[in-house]
Amino acid sequence: MKNWDNWKPRQLTEAQWFWFLLVIGALTRIPLLRFSTAETTDTILSLTYFSKDFVQTPRFCILPGYPFLLRVGQWLGWEGALWGRAIAALAGLLFLIPLWNYSKRWVTLEMSGMICLMAIFSPLLWQWSLKAMPDTLFLFLFWWCLERLTSAWIDKEPIAWVVGCLAGSAAACVRPEGFLLLPWVLAVGWRTLPQARFRAGLVLLALWAAPLLFLKEKFLTILVAYREGMGLTSGADQVQFPFLNFVDHFYVYLSQPVYVFTPLIFWFAVLGLSKMVRREDALGESFLKIILQVYLLIFLSRIIPTTYQDRHMMPFLPLLLVAAGYHLQTFLEHWHQNSSLVKKMFWQNGLLTIGLVYTAVFSAAVLICQYDSFGDIKRSAEFLKSLPQDAVIYSDEVPKTQYWSGRKVIPLELPFNPKPGDYLIMHSFYTTRLNYIDENLRARHGASLLHMDESMVVPLLTDVMADPGQQNRITSTAYRFEPQFFQSLIYKIGK
Numbered sequence: 001m002k003n004w005d006n007w008k009p010r011q012l013t014e015a016q017w018f019w020f021l022l023v024i025g026a027l028t029r030i031p032l033l034r035f036s037t038a039e040t041t042d043t044i045l046s047l048t049y050f051s052k053d054f055v056q057t058p059r060f061c062i063l064p065g066y067p068f069l070l071r072v073g074q075w076l077g078w079e080g081a082l083w084g085r086a087i088a089a090l091a092g093l094l095f096l097i098p099l100w101n102y103s104k105r106w107v108t109l110e111m112s113g114m115i116c117l118m119a120i121f122s123p124l125l126w127q128w129s130l131k132a133m134p135d136t137l138f139l140f141l142f143w144w145c146l147e148r149l150t151s152a153w154i155d156k157e158p159i160a161w162v163v164g165c166l167a168g169s170a171a172a173c174v175r176p177e178g179f180l181l182l183p184w185v186l187a188v189g190w191r192t193l194p195q196a197r198f199r200a201g202l203v204l205l206a207l208w209a210a211p212l213l214f215l216k217e218k219f220l221t222i223l224v225a226y227r228e229g230m231g232l233t234s235g236a237d238q239v240q241f242p243f244l245n246f247v248d249h250f251y252v253y254l255s256q257p258v259y260v261f262t263p264l265i266f267w268f269a270v271l272g273l274s275k276m277v278r279r280e281d282a283l284g285e286s287f288l289k290i291i292l293q294v295y296l297l298i299f300l301s302r303i304i305p306t307t308y309q310d311r312h313m314m315p316f317l318p319l320l321l322v323a324a325g326y327h328l329q330t331f332l333e334h335w336h337q338n339s340s341l342v343k344k345m346f347w348q349n350g351l352l353t354i355g356l357v358y359t360a361v362f363s364a365a366v367l368i369c370q371y372d373s374f375g376d377i378k379r380s381a382e383f384l385k386s387l388p389q390d391a392v393i394y395s396d397e398v399p400k401t402q403y404w405s406g407r408k409v410i411p412l413e414l415p416f417n418p419k420p421g422d423y424l425i426m427h428s429f430y431t432t433r434l435n436y437i438d439e440n441l442r443a444r445h446g447a448s449l450l451h452m453d454e455s456m457v458v459p460l461l462t463d464v465m466a467d468p469g470q471q472n473r474i475t476s477t478a479y480r481f482e483p484q485f486f487q488s489l490i491y492k493i494g495k
Helices: 014-027 041-047 065-075 080-094 096-103 109-120 123-128 135-155 158-174 176-192 197-229 242-260 263-276 282-302 310-334 341-369 375-386 399-405 434-445 474-479
Strands: 393-395 423-427 448-457 484-492
Touching (some): 014 080, 014 096, 041 065, 041 080, 041 399, 065 158, 080 096, 080 123, 109 341, 135 158, 158 176, 176 282, 197 242, 242 282, 242 310, 310 341, 375 423, 393 399, 423 434
Parallel strands (some): 393 423
Antiparallel strands (some): 423 484, 448 484
16 A cells, blocks of 8 residues: 555646746747737728828827837737737737746745746736737836846846846837836946946936937827826816825726736735745745835826726736646635645646636636627728728728728828728727718618628627727726627619
8 A cells, every 4th residue: 555645746847837838928928820810900000000191190109119029020020919919919828937936935836836837827818929919028128127136136137137127128119118117227237236326327228228218209198198197287188186096996907907917826826925025034025025015016007097907907917827837826825724735736737737727717718709809990991902092981990990901091090081982991999879860871872781890799808899988988898798799881872
């Protein structure tokens, strides 16, 4: 009879974990790069960022880091959207490297591997790894910077600070939130390099000069977003009760992570964070003075603007995963210390399996239910390719329609006075009451319907909404399981 008291679990090496995570990550990304039908407006604006005559985008704050990488692929002749998705998928896998390095400081090798495996199947990371968007690239650079700053703080490594400075400046070239890292880059450099502060300052200035220059032309756009949240703007979108806007966002960013990051991970993370802040060694000190303070600032910056999307929570993913893993490990170490190793392994593996399966199933449901976002717009835009080359085309949506059709599109403005033979493409996403408009077009302009396309999305994670008033707003979270239906109609003007 086997003696289980002397049994020891087999541990994977770092190399084995590396190849295992690489294979799993590749298998869940590469076959799905073409899975989503279409892309978001931000994607199109990134793909055409350096084509200044393409479309005016005064309300969008897109920095040139990600568009530059897209431009490199276009120079090489690769398909823009597919290349963008490949960059997003690669960045999502590279993010596992700093996540692995940081989690190893808190937990065992095995738990670090499980944390990275949870990250691979995380709904936010998986979803946006398959879209030509900068979110996963920013996450990788942002967390790489924090991990390197932690290493510089604890190990006093100058090279770690330089790499962290470089990663932080790159993150600031991708998303404005990257600039929140600058104060901590300065503070850690001042502490880590007491004998070379002048040279460190020159390095910092050289690496952050470009991001600060890029921010200059986008500063007013960012300022408008915060002024809107504070009720300082005018017009139909003016916030009447700014305090209630703050309160709404405060509670949403505390409650929605239970759903977005799955309940088991979230509650383990809450308990783990309470333990991490009480740790009294150098690692605990670095967590309090770097990681926690940076995330507190990001949290505060999120509750002021009126916009909300689940993907805005993605920077919090590594923090919650590490905290959840830390709690599970410390809990099992102190729970029933006299229990057998087999019993402890049973509970640990059981909880990890439940969390992983739930996360993977939820993520798969998100991908399936939201794969056709903007699909009707893309398919109807591609129909425009069949129209005569000299056709005059009006539309209530320009960037995506013009990009996917490859045709010049004229923005629809009132009063609408088309000529016979002109074309009009309209989308329910941008124009409500299409049935009424259809009757008006037929009666006044003799319009005939040439093409109609439809799409349906179930926004398990906040996505496109049929009601324009719910776009990028907190109210969209109340309709996560309500199917959203969209139409795109193409007319030919008869008179």
